[in-house]
Amino acid sequence: MNRYRMRFAPNVWTPQLTPWLVNWLRPFRKRRQWSELRIKNVEVVGDAIVREQLDAGCGVLMMPNHSSHADPFTIYAAADLIGTALYVMATWHVFDGKPWLTQRLLRCHGCFSVDREANDIGAFRLATGILQQKKQPLVLFPEGEIYHCNDRVTPFRDGASAIAVAAARKSDRPIVCIPCAITYRYEEDPTPQLTETMGRLEEAIFWRRRSDRPLEKRIYHFAEALLAVKELEYFEQANSGPLPERIRSLSDHILRSVESRHEIDGGIGSVPERVKAARRAIIGKLENVESDSQVTTDLNNDLEDLFLVVQSFSYPGDYVKAKPSIERLAETLDKFEEDILKHPTASIKAERSVRLAFGSPVKVSADRKDKGQIARITGEVESAVQSMLDDGVKWRSQ
Known part of the structure; x- marks a missing residue:
């Protein structure tokens, strides 16, 4: 996973969407899509759904899964087919430290920053205003992080639905949420590259390369070794049992310890929500203490603990074992490459294709009395995305 600097955003980047420039840069996006990400083909299903909602004058919120660093290119490839530019909410880390020209191009493509560790009212209002007034769709990734689990949706957070509901309550036009599922498949066999990556990972923990074993077993044994090291650190002993249970136990132990130290009401909400609440409290304290x-x-140690919790959350523990497809093997190794070898992003192993499917729009009610609408929309969109990802798995086998 990406290791972000854990502090409040040092700046705000607002969108400066320039549709003519977006159109002019299309060949350059396609070139980068191939040269940097090795994505040759993008298949779009249901693009007429989006076009129909835009033609009807609706405010459109696209809610895709987020399993790959290639997702923004894929979304924009679909937007090119639909014939629209986009607004995209992104964490402020996407902008911070980048050259001025890169920041400018991101903003011209409709990207704007959000501080996920704070109550970013500015980004919230900007997003609701886009849905109420702009003719281009808004894109929000409800998973919040890139988890490298393309076959499974990580629980969607409520923030995207909350923005849609807030927009609908003050909008003169209908607001709809459109589920979006992105599925990748390899067109070339990446096994040689995966085997080489596995070997480097084994050497990184002072093992010999276990070339005589199947790749899936090497991955599973490597994961067990990493987990045992962390269990020794936090429990002073390595535990036994199924990996998913051990991962959850370690994460819950760390999270409860951090929450207790900072007097946070623990155990409420999902793991990402609890981590966000704890980070916000800690970063707030860091703003008011001497740096040395x-x-x-x-x-800072507590922030490192929370990062480990999020890392652990991204490993279901049974993802490879349940179905050792080449894509699942590759995704798990991608995570190891970023987490253990400290690569900013995982290396691209072979040529790929991608399928992006849009589902039926979910209408957002303006009724202020509908208190359960945010959770209901989140669940409905998440379920639709998972269903389309299941269809994407079938597409891989074609």
């Missing part, structure tokens, strides 16, 4: 104090060291 022991308190700062302790707070």
